[in-house]
Amino acid sequence: MEAKVKYVDGLQFVGEAGSGHAIVMDGEQAFGGHNTALRPTELILIGLGGCSGMDVVSILKKKRQELHGLEINVSGKRAEEHPKKFTDINIEFVATGHNLSEEAVRRAVDLSMEKYCSVKATLEGCAKITFSYRIVEG
Numbered sequence: 222m223e224a225k226v227k228y229v230d231g232l233q234f235v236g237e238a239g240s241g242h243a244i245v246m247d248g249e250q251a252f253g254g255h256n257t258a259l260r261p262t263e264l265i266l267i268g269l270g271g272c273s274g275m276d277v278v279s280i281l282k283k284k285r286q287e288l289h290g291l292e293i294n295v296s297g298k299r300a301e302e303h304p305k306k307f308t309d310i311n312i313e314f315v316a317t318g319h320n321l322s323e324e325a326v327r328r329a330v331d332l333s334m335e336k337y338c339s340v341k342a343t344l345e346g347c348a349k350i351t352f353s354y355r356i357v358e359g
Contacts, residue, residue, distance in 0.1 A: 231255045262307070265344070266295040269312065272340040273352075276333035277314060277326075284325045289359060290317040297348070307348040314354040321356050330354045 223239040232248030233255055246261050248254025259267070270293035281288045291314065298309040312334075316326050334341055334352050341350060 233257060262297075262299070265307070265340075266297050266310070269310065269338070269340045269344065270295040273312060273314075273330075273333045273338045276337045277316070277329045280329035280332055281316070281321075281325060284322070284329070286321050286325050287319040288316060288321065289319065291315070292317075307344070310344065310348045310350045312350070312352040314352070315357060316354065317357040317359045319358070321358075323356060326354055326356055 224236055226234050226236045226246075228234055229245075232253050234246045235243055236246060237243040244264070245258035246264065247256060247258040248260065250256050274291055274293045278288065278291055294313040294315065296311050297307045299305045300308050314326075314330050330352060334350075344350060
């Protein structure tokens with residue numbers, strides 16, 4: 222896996238992955254950015270949500286659950302001192318569907334968090350990661 226990040230202007234960069242997809246990153250105006258895009262640290266939380274969400278959806282589909290939607294709410298607390306790394310991250314999975322089995326949802330979330338999500342595995346040891354789930358009928 223490879224990526225290339227190119228400087229644009231101010232604190233704006235464009236990152237391109239080996240897959241050919243690109244994303245813009247920028248900083249706050251107070252620090253010299255233009256506030257036009259996501260911050261790199263925000264991308265960490267988004268990546269964690271996306272990685273675990275893909276796992277959960279795949280597992281629930283294999284279990285033939287009638288999943289209509291999945292929202293992953295990710296919040297992070299950062300240290301006050303530089304490098305201001307994440308110290309605590311919380312992930313809440315909100316599964317929406319018809320007659321979803323609580324056991325299936327719990328198992329899918331557990332498998333993602335304990336076995337499959339490579340982003341979570343990468344962040345372990347750096348930040349305390351907690352997770353929970355909710356099921357919404359609909």
